[in-house]
Each structure stands twice: as structure tokens, then as C-alpha cells.
Amino acid sequence: MLSYLVAIAIIGGIYSLLTLGLNLHYGFTGLINFGHVGFFALGAYASALLTLAGLPFAAGFAAAMLIAALVALPLGLLAIRLRDDYLAIVTLGFSEIIRIVITSEEWLTGGVQGLPGIPRPFGGLGVGGAEYAYLGLVVALNGLAFLLVHRLAASPFGRLIKAVRDNEVALVSLGKDPVGVKIRVFMIGAGLAGLAGALYAHYITYLSPEQVIPLVTFYVWMAMIIGGTGRNAGVVLGAGILVLILEGSRFVRDLFPGVLDTEMASIRLAIIGLCLVLFVLFRPRGLIGDGVER
Amino acid sequence: MNAALFFNLLLNGVIEGLIIGLAALALNLVFAVARFPNTATGDIMTVGAYAGIAVQGLGISSTVLQMLAAVVVCMALCVVLYRLVFRRLQGRSMLAVLLASIGLAFIIRAAVFLIAGPEQRVFQIPLQRAIDIGGVALQPSMLWLAVTAFGCMAVVFAVLFLTPIGRRMRAVADNRALARTSGIDVDRVMVALWLLTGAVCGVAGMVLGINTVVMPENGWNILLPAFAAAVLGGVGSPVGAIVAGLALGIVQELSTPFVGFTYKIALSFVALIVILAIRPRGLFGAAVKVR
Numbered sequence: 001m002l003s004y005l006v007a008i009a010i011i012g013g014i015y016s017l018l019t020l021g022l023n024l025h026y027g028f029t030g031l032i033n034f035g036h037v038g039f040f041a042l043g044a045y046a047s048a049l050l051t052l053a054g055l056p057f058a059a060g061f062a063a064a065m066l067i068a069a070l071v072a073l074p075l076g077l078l079a080i081r082l083r084d085d086y087l088a089i090v091t092l093g094f095s096e097i098i099r100i101v102i103t104s105e106e107w108l109t110g111g112v113q114g115l116p117g118i119p120r121p122f123g124g125l126g127v128g129g130a131e132y133a134y135l136g137l138v139v140a141l142n143g144l145a146f147l148l149v150h151r152l153a154a155s156p157f158g159r160l161i162k163a164v165r166d167n168e169v170a171l172v173s174l175g176k177d178p179v180g181v182k183i184r185v186f187m188i189g190a191g192l193a194g195l196a197g198a199l200y201a202h203y204i205t206y207l208s209p210e211q212v213i214p215l216v217t218f219y220v221w222m223a224m225i226i227g228g229t230g231r232n233a234g235v236v237l238g239a240g241i242l243v244l245i246l247e248g249s250r251f252v253r254d255l256f257p258g259v260l261d262t263e264m265a266s267i268r269l270a271i272i273g274l275c276l277v278l279f280v281l282f283r284p285r286g287l288i289g290d291g292v293e294r
Numbered sequence: 295m296n297a298a299l300f301f302n303l304l305l306n307g308v309i310e311g312l313i314i315g316l317a318a319l320a321l322n323l324v325f326a327v328a329r330f331p332n333t334a335t336g337d338i339m340t341v342g343a344y345a346g347i348a349v350q351g352l353g354i355s356s357t358v359l360q361m362l363a364a365v366v367v368c369m370a371l372c373v374v375l376y377r378l379v380f381r382r383l384q385g386r387s388m389l390a391v392l393l394a395s396i397g398l399a400f401i402i403r404a405a406v407f408l409i410a411g412p413e414q415r416v417f418q419i420p421l422q423r424a425i426d427i428g429g430v431a432l433q434p435s436m437l438w439l440a441v442t443a444f445g446c447m448a449v450v451f452a453v454l455f456l457t458p459i460g461r462r463m464r465a466v467a468d469n470r471a472l473a474r475t476s477g478i479d480v481d482r483v484m485v486a487l488w489l490l491t492g493a494v495c496g497v498a499g500m501v502l503g504i505n506t507v508v509m510p511e512n513g514w515n516i517l518l519p520a521f522a523a524a525v526l527g528g529v530g531s532p533v534g535a536i537v538a539g540l541a542l543g544i545v546q547e548l549s550t551p552f553v554g555f556t557y558k559i560a561l562s563f564v565a566l567i568v569i570l571a572i573r574p575r576g577l578f579g580a581a582v583k584v585r
């Protein structure tokens with residue numbers, strides 16, 4: 001039971017990093033990113049492939065963040081010229097391109113067969129110890145990321161970021177450069193998603209294109225909406241509730257043993273959908289939003 | 295690539311393009327009047343295809359009756375979605391409505407999975423000999439699908455441009471506040487819009503189901519190319535949706551021998567990104583912003 005809780009906490013921490021990145025994109029600058037899973041996938045595969053090639057974990061994690069952030073640069077340059085609705089569709093398309101490339105380039109990614117045997121750190125600590133150490137790593141990286149975002153939000157750059165979201169025209173009239181701000185925020189958020197991907201890859205130790213479908217992006221959106229956009233405390237809450245929904249459905253199966261796997265997946269999908277609709281209808285600012293109506 | 299292969303691919307591309315075009319038309323109708331990308335469009339199409347399958351299951355083999363059932367069910371579903379969710383979100387941000395439509399798409403797909411199961415279904419279409427024109431195999435069913443798709447488009451344009459409710463719809467699309475002050479009952483226009491959208495979804499779902507197989511993910515899979523077509527054609531433009539849909543379908547099929555089956559789907563996104571980089575408002579996008 002305890003090991004199960006640790007596993008849930010690790011997955012929750014990974015979603016929390018993803019949500020933090022998305023919250024930076026949308027909650028702070030209003031950029032609608034529907035392709036978050038693309039950055040996650042880039043980070044996951046980058047770190048997995050590099051460590052499989054014999055590089056140390058630290059190099060894998062760094063590469064994961066770097067590659068995700070670098071890919072975000074051209075996408076961000078295109079994105080800032082687009083209307084909100086176009087941006088949503090383009091980013092969704094971007095994540096699908098990433099997934100299709102992963103599916104097709106078997107020589108590199110294993111294609112639909114997947115990428116097994118990804119190394120897991122802390123192997124020397126025994127089975128239980130390794131789990132706790134990994135949880136420690138996830139929590140520590142979350143802490144660092146939250147500190148970074150917090151410092152960012154409190155800095156002059158942070159005020160600039162919020163100004164981009166709230167009134168871009170006024171910002172331009174003050175002689176500021178909203179384009180540069182948005183691009184940098186987009187890259188930082190993408191880097192966080194890449195890091196989450198690396199953490200995921202080395203924890204699960206197996207990757208396949210099935211794990212990077214657009215649904216994951218909407219899991220993260222749901223976590224952000226539930227927690228409240230623009231609030232970092234909400235990120236943890238939202239990610240926690242998301243993992244409870246995703247993992248809690250296993251307990252439902254214990255209660256109703258006749259339910260099939262595919263049916264369970266559908267029920268999960270319906271619950272996620274219902275949460276999205278109900279929160280948008282009745283609690284648009286989430287459980288603890290920052291009070292800005294959007 | 296020899297001429298026969300080229301024309302066969304072209305033919306498949308036209309059918310594929312018509313399906314994408316119909317889905318994009320449903321997207322753009324909602325976009326023009328209700329002002330949000332309706333992510334549930336694909337899954338509404340799926341429901342239409344399953345309604346047709348259900349009628350077939352009753353022993354009714356007439357494709358026309360199956361299509362009719364699909365259209366009616368989709369129309370009803372669209373009006374229910376509008377009454378329950380979309381009407382309450384009027385005046386809210388585009389993103390709010392967009393997220394709600396994603397939620398609805400998930401709920402609909404989950405329901406289809408739970409009720410119909412994950413296995414593939416097929417429409418039993420009587421086999422007919424393909425007409426051979428110099429090595430180009432023309433299936434009579436393809437011809438019928440094309441006629442149906444074009445017929446559906448003609449009906450939509452007739453409703454939009456030849457009827458009083460169509461005129462009101464365009465008025466609301468153009469300027470909702472002005473339309474309201476001119477005495478137009480916006481709620482009634484919206485119901486009409488969703489009925490029209492539902493009809494298009496029903497036809498699109500059936501055409502897709504007959505052309506390939508019926509699966510719960512059908513609609514979601516066609517949604518992304520349809521989005522690409524809608525954006526390429528200029529969001530909110532019905533003509534643009536169809537032209538861009540056809541173009542994407544044909545390009546996808548013709549590229550298959552060169553890029554393979556998986557990459558042909560990526561192609562529509564690449565086209566989308568390239569064209570948006572050059573023309574941020576799409577090929578047929580109006581010079582002024584929608585809002």
C-alpha cells in the first residue's frame with residue numbers, strides 16, 4: 001500500500017511539473033498551448049535515448065529540457081503572430097507531428113513497439129530505497145521549478161509577463177517588447193514539460209507513442225483549470241486531483257470486478273470530460289484562482 | 295508513379311477530401327456564428343455513423359434510411375449540447391467554450407465506447423463491379439459518396455444564402471449585437487445553426503463510415519485534418535472549408551507513395567504550419583479580425 005502511495009506521488013509530481021509549465025504559458029501570458037504533450041514527449045525520448053546510449057542521467061535531464069525549449073522557439077515565433085483559436089489548433093497539430101514522427105522513425109524510437117529498458121536511477125539503493133529516492137528527486141525538482149516560477153513572477157520580468165496577459169496594447173505603448181517576453185515564457189514552460197518527460201521516462205522505464213497522445217495535454221489542462229489558472233498553489237492541487245481521478249479508477253475496479261479494461265478507460269475519459277465541462281460552466285476560476293475572469 | 299496509380303490516388307484523395315471538407319464545414323458553421331472551434335464535431339460524426347449502424351442492425355439495409363437516422367440523431371444531439379452547455383457559455387471567452395467542447399467530445403466518445411464497444415463495424419454495401427477506365431478503378435459507391443457530399447454542401451449553401459433563417463444566421467455571424475437590436479431572435483438562430491451543423495455531421499459521419507469502417511475513434515481522427523482544413527480555408531468560411539478540405543485530402547493521398555501511410559497525416563499539419571507562417575489568417579481568411 002505504501003509503495004502504491006509513493007508511485008501515485010511520483011506520477012502526481014510529474015503532472016505537477018507539466019501543469020506548472022502550462023500554467024506559465026496560459027495562466028501568466030494567455031498563450032493557449034494545446035500541444036503540451038509534444039514537449040513532454042521530446043523530453044522523455046531525448047533523455048531515454050541518451051541514457052540508453054550510456055550518458056549519465058544528469059545529461060539526459062539537461063538535454064530533455066534543452067531540446068523541448070529549443071523546439072519551442074520556432075513554434076513560439078509562429079505562435080505569437082496567430083489568433084488564439086489558430087494557436088490552439090497549431091499547437092495541437094505540433095504535438096501530433098511529434099507523435100507521428102515517434103511512431104514512424106522505428107530505427108530511433110522503436111516505433112509502436114516502444115522503447116523498453118530505459119535505465120532507472122538509484123539502482124544501488126534496493127527496490128524500496130530507489131522508489132523513495134526517486135520520489136525525493138521528483139519533489140526536489142518540483143521545489144526548484146516552483147521556486148524558479150515564483151521568483152520569475154515576483155521579478156520585474158514577472159510583472160511584464162502578467163502585463164502581456166492583461167493588456168498587450170498598453171504594454172507596447174510603454175515601449176516594452178511583448179514578443180520577446182512571450183517567447184521566453186513559452187520556452188521555459190516547454191523546458192519544464194521536457195523535464196517532466198524525462199522524469200516519466202526513467203520512472204516508467206518504457207516509452208511508446210501511446211503515452212504521448214493529445215489526451216495527456218487535456219489531462220494537464222484539466223489539472224490547471226481545477227487548480228485555478230495563474231496560481232502556483234493551484235497547480236499542486238489540480239495535479240493531485242487529476243492523479244486521484246486517473247489512479248482512483250483502479251479502486252473502482254476493485255469494487256466492480258466485472259468492469260473490463262477498455263470500459264475503465266472509457267469511464268476515466270468520461271470523468272475527465274465531465275470535470276472539464278462542469279468546471280468551465282460553474283467554477284471557471286478553479287478551486288483557487290487568482291480572481292481574473294477570462 | 296504511373297498515370298493509373300496517380301488517378302486512383304487522386305480519386306481516393308477527392309473522397310477523403312470531401313469527408314474532411316464536410317467536417318471542416320461543420321466546424322466553420324459553428325465558428326462563424328457561435329465563434330469557437332467545436333472540438334466535439336468529430337465525435338458527433340461518430341455518433342451519426344453508429345446511428346446508421348444501429349438502423350442497419352434492425353435489418354434495414356437502405357443506406358438512405360440509415361443516413362436519415364444519422365442526420366436526425368446528430369441534429370438532436372447538437373441541439374441538446376447547445377441547450378445544456380453552449381447556450382450557458384454565451385459571452386464567455388473562446389477558450390472556455392473550447393474547453394467545454396473538448397470535455398463534451400470526451401464524454402460522447404466514452405459513451406460510444408461503453409454502449410457500442412471497441413470493435414469495428416462495417417456498413418454492408420452491396421458489392422458492385424468497379425468501373426474500369428484505363429486502369430483507374432472507379433467504385434460506384436465512391437460516386438455515390440461524392441454525390442452525397444456535394445448534395446449536402448449544396449443544401450447548406452442553399453439554407454445559408456437562399457432562406458430567411460440563413461440570412462439571419464449570417465447576420466448573427468456578422469454582428470451579433472446588431473442582429474439582436476434588429477429584432478432577430480438569436481436563440482432561434484442558434485438552434486437553427488446547431489440543427490444545420492448536426493445534419494452536416496450526420497452526413498459526414500455516414501460518408502466516413504461507409505468509405506472506411508466505423509470505430510469509436512473515427513471522428514476524433516478526422517478532427518485534426520478537419521481543423522487544418524478549417525484554418526487553411528479561413529476560419530468561419532464555408533467555401534474555404536470545402537476547398538481546403540479537398541486540397542488536403544488530395545495532397546495527403548498523392549503523397550502516400552512518397553512519405554508512407556503514417557506521415558500523410560502529418561502532412562496536413564505541416565501544410566497548416568507553413569501556410570500560417572506565410573499567411574497568419576489562412577488562405578481565405580478575411581482581412582479583418584473576426585472580433
